[in-house]
Amino acid sequence: MKITGIGHVVLPSHDVEAGLAFYERVLGLEKVAYLPAARMGFLSFGRTHHDIALCKVDESVPVGSQGNAHTGIHVDGGPEALVEIRERLAAEGIDVEPVHDFGFMNGFYFKDPDGNRIELFCDIMADGEALDVLRAKQQRASRASAGGA
Template sequence: MAADTMRKIQTQGVHHITLMGADRQTSIDFWEGVLGMPFIFDQPNLDDPSQGHLYFDPGDGRLITIFTNEERKPDASRTSSETGAVHHIAFNVSQASFWQVAKRLDARGIRHSGPKDRGFMDSIYFQDPLGLTIELASYRFEPPEGCRHADVMIEAHRIRVERGDYNIDREHLADAIELLVSRSQQSLSTDRNPKDPYGRG
């Protein structure tokens, strides 16, 4: 096919993720009862009337949907991690919530990884009742006004690579945020370089 006839199909975000669930109540008890996602929509699976189709709001208005069947029982065996399979799903939580996760999972007897330092975020992993690995992740930064987390990440990546560092960490993020602010926000100053107003150097 000629390159001039090929066009991209531009995506604009995740619309929804659909998972194969067990019985209806297990889905409600986990997605709303553990992760706090409001249960917002309920109808049959329009392609298979033997299944229910439950919809949950993960917090950003996108959707997590679950196909359910009362004849299926929860199986906590690890879901496939073979090529082509879903390894895990990550959900965003605030720093305030993140540092409560281990304690709240412990209170339910749910095994977890404990907090993991990812440089640009904190993560914790555990499995849902059907063996799917869930990650709760919390960014360690807020993007500047008018920018997205992805904007900060790509600039931090470029800074990291230029410096020859192994992974993105807080310094790269801070420098990326400073760079984005200088690019996107105007100032009356003609020289916006760092200054020492204390006269010490």
């Protein structure tokens, strides 16, 4: 058996129909299905049955991301495309955070209508190189927490 990656995310929603419309309008996802009996809606970037699902939860149930929790969505086209998308979202009145640079990727955060935090990001180095950079950061952090040994 080999696990190959993350297949989709399911986000809680108080209003699935409004959330589906938001993701269609803002990110260009296709609404594949809205199933009221299942209390779920399904969205796709076009390559698989669904990438994001919205699941209706009762109004008494908290929704939205806590702390730094978020869903990261990859953007093709590099930093220029990322800035273009950010400017378009801001022009629509969506509260977008400043672009961040983690050294191996750039991105920015915003929230959907239910407060689920979304990160749009682009890689700025090859996957293998980025993995090495992050592993090196871990090694430095481990040495620092061990007193610099």
